[in-house]
Amino acid sequence: MKLIIAYVKPEVLPLVKQALxxxxxxxxxxxxxxxxxxxxGYHEKYRGADVEIDLLKRVRFEIAVNDDFxxxxxxxIVETARTPGPDHTGDLGDGxxxxxxxxxxxxIRTGQRGSEAIG
Numbered sequence: 001m002k003l004i005i006a007y008v009k010p011e012v013l014p015l016v017k018q019a020l021x022x023x024x025x026x027x028x029x030x031x032x033x034x035x036x037x038x039x040x041g042y043h044e045k046y047r048g049a050d051v052e053i054d055l056l057k058r059v060r061f062e063i064a065v066n067d068d069f070x071x072x073x074x075x076x077i078v079e080t081a082r083t084p085g086p087d088h089t090g091d092l093g094d095g096x097x098x099x100x101x102x103x104x105x106x107x108i109r110t111g112q113r114g115s116e117a118i119g
Contacts, residue, residue: 001102001118002070006061007033008081008095013059019080020063023072027119029062039093058095064102066115074099 008016013030020028034055043052063073074097082090107117 001105001115002065002067003100003102004061004063004065004070004073004077005098005100006063006077006081006095007035007058007097008061008077009093010057010059012081015080016061016077019076020073023076025063025065025069025073025076027063031060031062033058033060037093037096056093064105064118066118070099 006016010032017028017030020026035058036054036056039056043050045051061077065073077095077097081095083094085091104113105115105117106113110117
């Protein structure tokens with residue numbers, strides 16, 4: 001079992017969510033997040049003052065899956081969250097995916113554990 005955590009731009013949320021549902025990934029948690037990576041934010045003027053915006057809006061997906069679904073989830077997120085371009089490398093700030101080992105999962109309603117609890 002693995003826990004997949006993905007950070008993507010908020011504007012791709014509907015695309016990623018729809019693509020995951022089409023790939024038969026129906027169980028996920030989605031939260032708003034703030035963070036910065038290689039793009040390091042930007043400066044803008046607000047009421048005449050220079051303001052540094054270094055924490056950018058992102059969306060965080062958390063998806064617990066059995067091992068046979070890991071690659072499907074990763075490929076789906078990468079294909080839909082990457083900025084399209086001629087060289088297929090995307091843009092700075094497209095996001096990151098982390099894959100963590102999940103030691104156990106318990107379904108509260110039934111008491112099931114492990115792979116059965118994930119579904």
